[in-house]
Amino acid sequence: MELSSVILTTGVSVGFFRVVNAGVGKLPMxxxxxxxxxxxxxxxxxxxxxxxxxxxxxxxxxxxxxxxEDLIETHSVFSHALVSLSIGYFICDFLDMVLNQKLNQSWEILFHHIVVGLSTITVTDQN
Incomplete structure (x- = not known):
């Protein structure tokens, strides 16, 4: 998957999850x-x-x-798109938590998002 496609898919994912988040806010709870x-x-x-x-x-x-049979060397464009979607979600969730929650209540999850995002980008880069 080309870098431009990864960036586009990730950006669309961030937007999609922002819309989901806003939509959930409109539903009765x-x-x-x-x-x-x-x-x-x-x-x-x-x-x-x-x-x-x-x-x-x-x-x-x-x-x-x-x-x-081989999760390390075998992948498809479809699986790369899934990774891009998840990176977009992690970015969206990270920003949502930074803006709406106190750092002392969310630092573990923020750290988790950073580590998973960076490790995913590193692994994807090697392929």
């Missing part, structure tokens, strides 16, 4: 979630990401079964 509406939106957006990536990952193996 349980009374218990009203006390912390931001957390409700954030967890709901995370669930949408998890749901999409779970289905997409299975489809990656279905469309390119050779990946089951």
């Amino acid at each position: 349980p009374e218990s979630a009203c006390r912390n509406a931001w957390k409700w939106r954030n967890i709901s957006t995370s669930f949408v990401h998890s749901f999409i990536t779970a289905i997409w990952a299975v489809l990656c193996f279905f469309r390119h079964p050779q990946m089951a």
Whole structure:
């Protein structure tokens, strides 16, 4: 997958998850979630990401079964797009947490997003 396609897919992913986050904020929420509406939106957006990536990952193996034999050297454009989508989600979630939550409450997850994002970029770069 070319760098321009990765950047485009990642950018579209950031935008998509921003729209999901805003859309979740418009939906009715349980009374218990009203006390912390931001957390409700954030967890709901995370669930949408998890749901999409779970289905997409299975489809990656279905469309390119050779990946089951060698996850290091074997990949497809479809699986690269999945990685780009996840990087976009991590960027979106990172920014959402930086803007809406105290650092002492979220530093572990922010650190997780940085490490996973950088390691994903490094592994993708080598292929």
